[in-house]
Amino acid sequence: MAKRExxxxxxxxxxxxxxVTCLDEQGEANIITLAWVGTVCSTPxxxxxxxxxxRYSHAAIQQTEEFVINIPNRELLDAVxxxxxxxRRREGDKFAALGLTPLPASRVSAPLIGECPVNLExxxxxxxxxxSHDLFIGEVVAVHVDExxxxxxGFIDYSKAEAIAYLGNEYWSLxxxxxxxxxxxxxxxxxxLG
Amino acid sequence: MAKRExxxxxxxxxxxxxxVTCLDEQGEANIITLAWVGTVCSTPxxxxxxxxxxRYSHAAIQQTEEFVINIPNRELLDAVxxxxxxxRRREGDKFAALGLTPLPASRVSAPLIGECPVNLExxxxxxxxxxSHDLFIGEVVAVHVDExxxxxxGFIDYSKAEAIAYLGNEYWSLxxxxxxxxxxxxxxxxxxLG
Numbered sequence: 001m002a003k004r005e006x007x008x009x010x011x012x013x014x015x016x017x018x019x020v021t022c023l024d025e026q027g028e029a030n031i032i033t034l035a036w037v038g039t040v041c042s043t044p045x046x047x048x049x050x051x052x053x054x055r056y057s058h059a060a061i062q063q064t065e066e067f068v069i070n071i072p073n074r075e076l077l078d079a080v081x082x083x084x085x086x087x088r089r090r091e092g093d094k095f096a097a098l099g100l101t102p103l104p105a106s107r108v109s110a111p112l113i114g115e116c117p118v119n120l121e122x123x124x125x126x127x128x129x130x131x132s133h134d135l136f137i138g139e140v141v142a143v144h145v146d147e148x149x150x151x152x153x154g155f156i157d158y159s160k161a162e163a164i165a166y167l168g169n170e171y172w173s174l175x176x177x178x179x180x181x182x183x184x185x186x187x188x189x190x191x192x193l194g
Numbered sequence: 195m196a197k198r199e200x201x202x203x204x205x206x207x208x209x210x211x212x213x214v215t216c217l218d219e220q221g222e223a224n225i226i227t228l229a230w231v232g233t234v235c236s237t238p239x240x241x242x243x244x245x246x247x248x249r250y251s252h253a254a255i256q257q258t259e260e261f262v263i264n265i266p267n268r269e270l271l272d273a274v275x276x277x278x279x280x281x282r283r284r285e286g287d288k289f290a291a292l293g294l295t296p297l298p299a300s301r302v303s304a305p306l307i308g309e310c311p312v313n314l315e316x317x318x319x320x321x322x323x324x325x326s327h328d329l330f331i332g333e334v335v336a337v338h339v340d341e342x343x344x345x346x347x348g349f350i351d352y353s354k355a356e357a358i359a360y361l362g363n364e365y366w367s368l369x370x371x372x373x374x375x376x377x378x379x380x381x382x383x384x385x386x387l388g
Contacts (some may be wrong), residue, residue: 003341006338010240011265012265016206016207018206036232036235036236038244039229039232040329042325043325045202048329071207081373081375118207131236132237133235141202143200144197158364158366161361163208163361167355168349170352171373171375175368176366178268178367179364182275182279183365
């Protein structure tokens with residue numbers, strides 16, 4: 001297959017789309033949609049979220065040193081799209097605009113989004129200015145999962161997650177399960193990917 | 195929906211699976227499958243990859259300060275699984291074992307994987323020890339895309355990408371395109387998510 005060389009860009013796919021909640025200095029909650037997010041460490045559990053310094057949530061996260069990653073499902077696609085393009089400065093309270101339910105978190109002050117099936121409470125540990133974006137690294141201090149997403153053993157059943165993937169500027173659904181780690185060789189020494 | 199609180203973990207989904215290539219100190223190429231990867235900055239374009247210090251590729255990337263992110267398609271699922279679980283120390287040359295084609299890169303010495311439809315050449319800019327993993331941040335210095343993935347305008351047609359998503363320890367295909375950024379409101383001021 002012939003290849004074409006394109007301008008350098010951070011072309012990764014598929015990536016997650018998350019709704020990040022935080023509190024501003026008045027204690028008001030905000031929501032921002034982010035796709036430049038990822039796991040950066042398993043132990044202690046840490047995630048990275050890249051946020052433009054001009055965004056309303058950027059100052060809030062820096063001040064409070066807290067945020068919550070809320071993973072949406074397909075029912076929340078309109079909210080995902082809205083919270084990625086609209087600023088609180090102009091449009092006000094996004095929880096109210098979208099009819100979403102703020103729930104109290106266990107370990108941080110920022111609220112969970114009740115409608116999101118998975119919520120990760122995070123405490124900011126590092127902030128790295130990289131250019132257009134700052135990378136906020138947060139330790140995951142609590143995890144909440146909808147009961148309906150768990151199987152009898154308490155594991156997440158991803159066939160029920162109705163996850164949204166982001167490719168380019170497009171939202172995609174997931175298709176089918178193709179296998180799991182170790183499906184090629186029956187080796188017992190499965191190392192975690194990463 | 196009732197929620198259950200689980201042990202803190204970096205529970206993000208869906209995430210990409212990539213094959214990262216690098217050269218060791220003998221100039222031999224290696225391949226490692228990683229899922230803890232993400233975009234961390236748009237300008238300059240930068241990506242982060244989390245690698246355990248014990249992995250063979252960890253030392254190689256630190257020494258050469260280079261790596262290539264190769265994005266696989268479904269045809270490469272066995273290679274993805276193999277390269278995530280097998281070490282070069284034990285099993286030797288993974289290009290040879292899998293019959294993959296190393297292609298010369300433009301800006302780095304590590305090879306591209308010819309069979310992967312997208313290749314991002316990266317130069318290491320920062321290395322952050324975080325615990326079980328070190329986060330390597332790389333600037334994307336060249337991008338290669340299979341001609342067959344591009345539409346007439348030169349944009350990527352993700353319906354042809356046959357992308358693999360990773361959820362928990364499961365490999366999933368993508369389903370269908372649900373929309374694109376801005377599908378909710380016809381605002382012209384589309385901000386990039388991130």
